[in-house]
Amino acid sequence: xxxxxxxxxxxxxxxxxxxxxxxxxxxxxxxxxxxxxxxxxxxxxxxxxxxxxxxxxxxxxxxxxxxxxxxxxxxxxxxxxxxxxxxxxxxxxxxxxxxxxxxxxxxxxxxxxxxxxxxxxxxxxxxxxxxxxxxxxxxxxxxxxxxxxxxxxxxxxxxxxxxxxxxxxxxxxxxxxxxxxxxxxxxxxxxxxxxxxxxxxxxxxxxxxxxxxxxxxxxxxxxxxxxxxxxxxxxxxxxxxxxxxxxxxxxxxxxxxxxxxxxxxxxxxxxxxxxxxxxxxxxxxxxxxxxxxxxxxxxxxxxxxxxxxxxxxxxxxxxxxxxxxxxxxxxxxxxxxxxxxxxxxxxxxxxxxxxxxxxxxxxxxx
Ligand SMILES: [Zn+2]
Numbered sequence: 001x002x003x004x005x006x007x008x009x010x011x012x013x014x015x016x017x018x019x020x021x022x023x024x025x026x027x028x029x030x031x032x033x034x035x036x037x038x039x040x041x042x043x044x045x046x047x048x049x050x051x052x053x054x055x056x057x058x059x060x061x062x063x064x065x066x067x068x069x070x071x072x073x074x075x076x077x078x079x080x081x082x083x084x085x086x087x088x089x090x091x092x093x094x095x096x097x098x099x100x101x102x103x104x105x106x107x108x109x110x111x112x113x114x115x116x117x118x119x120x121x122x123x124x125x126x127x128x129x130x131x132x133x134x135x136x137x138x139x140x141x142x143x144x145x146x147x148x149x150x151x152x153x154x155x156x157x158x159x160x161x162x163x164x165x166x167x168x169x170x171x172x173x174x175x176x177x178x179x180x181x182x183x184x185x186x187x188x189x190x191x192x193x194x195x196x197x198x199x200x201x202x203x204x205x206x207x208x209x210x211x212x213x214x215x216x217x218x219x220x221x222x223x224x225x226x227x228x229x230x231x232x233x234x235x236x237x238x239x240x241x242x243x244x245x246x247x248x249x250x251x252x253x254x255x256x257x258x259x260x261x262x263x264x265x266x267x268x269x270x271x272x273x274x275x276x277x278x279x280x281x282x283x284x285x286x287x288x289x290x291x292x293x294x295x296x297x298x299x300x301x302x303x304x305x306x307x308x309x310x311x312x313x314x315x316x317x318x319x320x321x322x323x324x325x326x327x328x329x330x331x332x333x334x335x336x337x338x339x340x341x342x343x344x345x346x347x348x349x350x351x352x353x354x355x356x357x358x359x360x361x362x363x364x365x366x
Contacts, residue, residue: 007134007343008124010057012050016343021129026072029142033066033091037155038133039334039357040350041163042189043283044120048347051284055123061133062095062120063357065149065158069137079146080311092161094145094314095119110145111308117141134343136363145311147318153325156334156359160190164357165317167280168194170309172202173316175253175278179203184241184251185225186267187258187281188216190333190356193223195255197328198320200224208244208251210237210267211258223328237266250275257281261289276302283307334359 008017026032038061046052047060054060068089071077079085098105098113105113120132130139140146149158168191172178183204185195188211199207201224209220210229217228229240242249250272256264259281268277268291282305295301309317321330333356338346340362350358 004130004136005340006059006130006132006136007340008057009047009054009060012048016048016060016134016347018341018343023130023137024139026070026075026139027141028072029074029076030072031068031075031085031140031144031146032070032072033064033093033138033140034069035064035066035133035136035138035362036090037065037159037359037361039063039156039159039164039359040346041120041357045347045350049351054121057124058120058122059124059130059132059135060120061135061360062118063159063161063163064119064133064138065090065092065155065161066138066362067091076146079148080315081147083148085146085148089148090151090158091146091148092158092314092318093119093140093147094166094311095121095163095308097141097144099143108310108312110310133362134340134360136340145314147314149318150322153321154331155361156336156357157321157325157330159359160194160330160334160357161317161321162314164190165194165321166309166314167191167306168198169313169316169320170306171195171255171257171278171280172198173313174304174306175255175276177202178253180205181252182206182208182245182248182250183253183255184208184210184267184270185220186210186254186256186263187260188213188220189257191280192216192257193220193333193356194330195257196220196225197223197324199253199255201320201324201327204253206245206248208241210240210263219332222332231263231266237263238269241270252276254278255280259283259286261287264289265291271299271301273299274301275299276304279303279305333357336361 102113212232336359
């Protein structure tokens, strides 16, 4: 079926290698995607620098958008929403493929199913390749949730849907109804910023954002935040909150993307009666946080966690971006400046500049 350029990651002490591989014949229920654009997620950067060990060799990149190039035998003809799929359609897809009949899938957690396959995280083997974003093509295997997306979306914004935005959709789902609630978002990196906008569009009464990074907090104001609480100024989060909360004494909902034990403990202390804490950012080994169980009981608090997301969250993420692309300046969050051939430069730029996202154009639109 021809050849395809891929960028191979072997280990943190070697640069990425641009090479060519043969596009294999599609197996049952597979779909070949011509990748158009990928953004580098924080977990890609962690693998690139060796902070996180991934099976290798691999093709990094799981925030991807592309167009359907070919259908394998028996491939799905409709997307998650029931829309028909045809060659040339621009689609997004879940970072996972897993058996929908597995125990965890049936419980709404397909990202934890036993046979989980994660795009951008798998080893290249003779039987399995073209599963990451830094490649001209991706092969979608069976049981991959797929959604056709609007042609009106800018490619860099479309690319962030299937990790950053979908994970935030999951966080907001787990947080419950935010209508009329006072919400605190901890950590204003890519996910935290999107969460501010999503909390706002889900009817939050007031949205507070806290971080130690003043620049990010300033940007968060363009994404629906009412008050920013910069915590490296020697003030405690509680003091800052009481100073800026216009008389409010507590918050209803806390969503943590920082993964910082100090931030999680401080923010947890701001929850009022019936409050909910959702932990998303703590995806790395760290000290245990201290929580006062008596306060959990007396204040009737709820603590939830979420890792990755499910197909419903992907659907919500697509709707959110399609409905809000003119309302929030999502494009500002992506530095759009590299080609597939410049993947090493893109990673080095991302690590040095610490932008929200760095984007890589793969195949120009046809
Ligand atoms: Zn990611």
